[in-house]
Every structure is written in structure tokens, then in C-alpha cells.
Amino acid sequence: MKKVLIANRGEIAVRIVRTLREMGLGSVAVYSTADRDSLHVTIADEAICIGPPKSTDSYLDIERMLQAAEVSGADAIHPGYGFLSETPEFARRCEEAGIIFVGPDSAIMKKMGDKAEARRTVKAAGIPVIPGSEGVVESIDEVKEVAADIGFPIVIKAVSGGGGKGMRFVHDEQSLGKQYKDARKEAKNAFGDDRIYVEKYIPKARHIEVQIVGDSKGDAVHLFERDCSIQRNNQKLIEEAPAAVLADATRADITERTAAAIGRLEYAGAGTVEYLYVEEEDAFYFMEMNTRVQVEHTISEMITGIDIIRLQLEVALFGQFDIRQEDIEMKGFAIECRINAENPAKNFMPSPGSIDRLHFGLGNGVRVDTHVFRGYQIPPDYDSMIAKIIAHAPDREKAIRKMRHVLGETVISPIDTTLDFQHYLMNHPKYMDNTVDIKFLENNEIIE
Template sequence: MKKVLIANRGEIAVRIIRTLKEMHIASVAVYSVADRGSLHVMMADEAICIGPAVSTGSYLNIGSILAAVETSGADAVHPGYGFLSETPEFARRCEEAGIKFIGPSSEMMKKMGDKAEARKTMKAADVPVIPGSDGAVTDFDGVKNTVEEIGYPLVIKAVSGGGGKGMRFVGQADDLQKQYKDARQEAKNAFGDDRVYVEKFIPKARHIEVQVVGDGQGNAVHLYERDCSIQRKNQKLIEEAPASVLSSESRKYITERTSKAVAELGYEGAGTVEYLYVEAEDAFYFIEMNARIQVEHTISEAITGVDIIRLQLAVAQANQFDITQADIQINGCALETRINAENPAKGFMPSPGRIEDVHFGLGRGVRVDTHIYPGYHIPPNYDSMIGKIITHAASRQEAIDKMRHVLAETVIAPVDTNLDFQHYLMNHPNYVDNIIDIKFLERNKIIE
């Protein structure tokens, strides 16, 4: 592998380029007209404009990206996260063109991207799943039959879902038919696929996910787990690794079972298997598998010392990695806060615009992944995340203390950001005491 095109933008593109430079692999950036001044464009060995600001004409345009691959002579594509990273058609088109897609095969991606099929697959691999329908329900009678088995409350979810779209909570029988119709309609509008499935609703749980890497040859390793329970509208705000709520026995159970299942699938590349964890029962329930690098991969890197992007590239080059499970050990605790250009006081309204001043708090055990700089203009066309702050220390409390200091020292002006909001969360007594779940913000009346 001599040249890799990064089919993405922002901080993850910068992150990938840095590892490519360390490995002496040439990098190709793609960008929309709105991203002409982005840091990843300046850092890459080559940069190619692929279309207008709107994502459908650029970062989601498979034809434009493949044309950039041909123009640049790149022999591989790294999709990053978001955009086309979990689109089977993109992986398939790369395969057909003889371009190495750095990730799982299109067939594997299709299999794990279909949430109903993923449930069946993981259940067959002896991974615990939430009680619910056996695959997609094809009509309302199928929904009612499932309800008779699992009872209320329940959740109707889109098979091709993500970000909470096509998801409906149902607490009683009177709401069932309407919520079923609404979920299907929203799923069709968002994903072009109106299929849904039904799961038992778990009222109080944490979001625990296991980071895995497979070599596509029946081998896999895990990099332990992360607790991503602090969320707003199903979007993560704070992540930590490892999940300090888990006992060593529970950690061993879920990480080993997950990596075994991933190995049996013949999965290739980095992926994350997500679970709901019910603390009172010490029970895990499979949610989904993300067949890509995650935003929060940084904290798994911090506690293990493993470069996950480098592992992805090693697997893509030779279907193998020179690391064993015994080599991967937990060292301390790491936190990540996502820094967004938005105004929490105004309903988290996005805040695009020109950045004049930037200063990130730094120090031992601090990492900042970002693509912004003084003079950078945040475009209004994409996700509002503009950076991630990671702290690593010997304990969770020390990592929290360090994050407080870093957030307090960080300045990004004059655009609005969630820096103060994150600092508030870091000082919330229930967060500090690790009394958290996926509805933390609502339970503590931080948001409605």
C-alpha cells in the first residue's frame, strides 16, 4: 500500500493522515468547496476537490470519490467515520474497481448494518441480545405477536437506523399501531427502508461498547471496553475507558465473548460492538455493531498504547497484525469530551463562523484531536463537532480532574461552543460519583 485516499474530512481525516505519515504512506485528501481551507487539505500530500458544500454532492458522492482515487492513483481508501464509512455500496464499488477498502467487506458491512440481521447473527454467536422480534417484522400482526412475548414497554427501531431516526418508544397498547406507522414512515424518509424490528425497552442502562479488530482470517483482538453513557439525543458527549462500573469478571466475560464472536464472523478491520448494560442485573444486551473506526477510539488507544488506525492499515495490507491479546493491557483511565460549535443555552443550536482565537489546554496525559486553527471558518454544512479533548491518568478521578483543568484553560472564540457545558458535566456530583446511565441528562434535569 503506497497511497491512501481519505474519504472524509475534519479531525478524523487529520488523525488518519498523521498515522499515514508515520508509516511513510502517501495521503490524498478530498474536500468540498466549503472545506478548501480545512487542515486536512493542507496536511495531505495531495488534495482533490470533489464537489459542492452539500454532502450529497461531495462526501456522499461515490462517483466523485472514485474519480479522485483514479486521478490520484491511490490504491486504497480509508472511509473514517460517518458519510460513506458504513455504506456497503461504496465498499462494493471499491472492491469492483480493485481498490482496497480499509474496513470490512461489503457483504459483512451489509450483514452488520442490517440491525435485525445483526441481532440474529450475534445471537447465533452466543452474544446476549435484548428480547425482541426475530428479525424485521413485516406487518402489524408481527408486532402484536412480539408484544405478546415480551410485553411493554418496548421500542420499535428501524432496521437501517442510526442517530435515533425511525425509533419509537411504546409504553401501552393504545399507542402501538400509531408508533409502528410513524417509525416505518420516518425510517423510509431517512434511509429509504421502512423495515423495523421490536425490542424490549430497558428503562435504565449504561452504554458499554467493546473495541475489536479482526484480521479477516478468523482472528480478532479486543482493546477492552468504553462507557459512553453520557448522551444527548443518542449522540455521545463524554466517553471513558475502561468502564469503571464493571468488575474484572464482567469485563473478561463481555470482551472475550465479543472478540470470539467477531473472530468467528471472519470480520476484517476495526469495529465496535455496542451493548446496553443493566448494572442492577450485571447483564449485557447487544445493540449493534459499528463496522468502522469510532469517534471515541482515542481513549482505547490511550489506555492500551495501541494505534488503531495503524492496525487497520496493517490488516488492509496483509490480513494480519503483529499483536496478540496478551500484548494488550489496561493502563489507567482515559476520558474524551467532544467539543462542538453549538450553543447549549439556545437548544444546542449550531454555531458556524470564523474562529479568531484558539488555545487548547495541554499537559502530561492530554491529547487534542482537531482540525481547527485561528482563522478557520466552520462551515454550516456538516456536523458541529470541531474537536476532541482526551485526558489519561492513573485513575478515573485523576482523569476527571485533569479534564476540568484542560476545559477551563481552553479558549475557542468568538463562535459559541459547548466547552462550559462539558466543564459543568465534569463537575456534576453524580457524574463524579459514577451514578450515570444513558438518560443522565434527563434524570438530572440538565436538559428536558
């Protein structure tokens, strides 16, 4: 019997153990001393403590992960999301150690982790990108040339960037010189890398992403798309599948183009291509590709009936890929609300502690992915997401209605959670009308 080590914690580790069990495969959990009583430790076949609470000495420590894989005799490692899931070095070390990494090979992961390289790669494969420089710009004159071509406003971004560092919005040529210098300086300070590139600035858009699974041999299928426009500081709060805003022809075009392009890259396993979608232009612009399973993979599973974790494992462990695009059908509409242990009234301050009362409003078409239980202590060391509540119904309106009463019935106390905040959003007129974009929460003064 093959054994898979799960290099993760929380709900996704629980989720992966369950599919391994369904497939008759062995599971090895790893945990830090803060997670001794966590659910993934209890339900896995084996569990190995790998380090102290600090992630850099446990869940992010490549050495310790590989040691745990070695002593447990695991054949493969599933990285989940976050932590080491998009670290090419980890995938490479697994490859060297003869352990199967459940994901794409380290080379393509590395390409997709470099923003300029990712843009160049997917553009060549046939994916629409935001107009801008072809890779890195070396001088201010080059920036001027690009701006003349695509028109102001433009945005200057750091190649190694993230979290808005090294990013500058430029509205005219007069301020370009200063903004260019500032962006490079900031990038140098933040990432030790002052390479920058230029894109057209898109002021208003939705976040729509396409779920794909590749067979590593040139083919890939898509599991349709998700709309994740409801965000706070780039953190998704609500996700929907499919994206109700898209016309059928637009949906068919973007999902098929994406699957074909990713197939061409000989991509292995699950991945997500994230786009900005501009409704007025009916146009998609590539943002980035995530080379791992996503938090919100659940809603794609609900509308297609396909277990994405199982597909990942089949491709990685057995080189098996017997799913055909024409067999994948979309049924109904699914919404996911992420429930975080945070206090929305105090600027979403984390609220770790003990869960004394717990009840989920379950029922027909309701799914809850969680690692919490009554008596569980939420450690202060990790992400604050404690549950994903998913409602599946024939259409968007019915799914919203279902989600409302599920959230209303659910009790998680005495810690603070985003339950009520999510319930409020489910009743917001603009959300109900589906006239939102990625700045919905900021622009409607729902959050500061």
C-alpha cells in the same frame, strides 16, 4: 510507496494523514471548495478538490471519490467515520475498481447496517441481544406472541429505522393494535420500508461499547470497552475508557465474548459493538455494530498504547496482524470531551465562524485531536465538532481532575463552544459519582 486516499475531512482526516506519515505511506486528501484552507489539505502529500460544499456532491459522492482515487493512483481508501464509511455500495465499488477499502468487506457491512439482520447475525455468533422477535414480524398476532413471551413493556422498531422514526413504546395489550399500525405507517412514510421488529423495552441503561480489531481470517482482539453514557439526542458528549462501573469479571466476560464472536464472522479491521448495559442485572444487550473507526477510538488508544488507525491499515494493506490478546494491557483511565462549535444556551445551535483566539491546555497525559488553528474559518456546511480533548491519568478521579483544568485553561473564541458545558459536567455530583445512564442529561434537567 503505497498511497492511501482519505475520503473524509476534519480532525479524523488529519489523524489518518499523521499515521500514514509515521508508516511511510503516501497520503491523498480530498476536499470540497468549502475546505480549501483546511488542515488535512495542507498536511497531506497531495490534495484533490472533488466538489462543492454540499456533502452529497463532494464527501458523499461515490463517483467523485473513485475518480479522485484513480487520478491520484491511490492503492487504498480510508473512509474515516461518517460520510461513506458505512455505505456498503462504496466498499463494493472500491472492491470492483481494485482499490483496497480500509474496512470490512461490503457483505458484512451490509448485514450490520440492517438492524434485524445484524441482531440475527451477532446472536448466532454468541453475542447477547435484547429479547424480542427473531427478525421481522409479519402480523399483529406475531407481535402478541412475542409480547406474551418477553412481557410488556415492548418497543416496536422499524427495520430501516433511525432517529426514533417508526418506533413505538407499548405498555399493554389494549394499545398494541393502534401502535402497531402507526409504527408501520410511519416507517413506510419515512423509509419506504414498513417492516418492523419487536424488542423488550429497557427503561434505564448505560451505553457501553467494545472496541475490536479482526484479522479477516477468524481471529479478533479487543481493546477493552468504553462507557459513552453521557449523550444528548444520541450524540455522545463524553466518553470514558474503561467503563468504571464494570467489575473485572464482567469486563473480561463481555470483551472476550465479543472478540470471539466478531472473529467468528471473519471480520476485517476495526469495529465497535455497542451495548446497553443494565447495572441492576449486570447484563449486556446488543444495540448495533459500527463497522468503522469511531470518534472516541482515541481513549482506547490512550489506555492500551495501540494506534488503531495503524492496525486498520496493516490489516487492509498488508494482511498483517501480529498482535496477540495477551500482549494488550490496560493502563490507567482516559476521558474524552467532544468540543463542538455550538451554543449550549441556545439549545446547542451551531456557531460557525472564525477562530481568532485559540489555546489548548496541554500537559502530561493530555491529547488534543483537532483540525482547527488560529485564523481557521469553521464552514457552516458540516458537523460542528471542532476538537476532541483527551485526558489520561492513573484512575477515573485523577482523569476528571486533569480534564477540569485542561478545559479551564483552553480558549477558543469568539465562536460559541461546548467547553464551559463540558466543564460544568466534569463538576456535576452525579457524573463524579458515576451514577449516570443514557438519559442523564434529560432526567436531571440539564438540557431541555
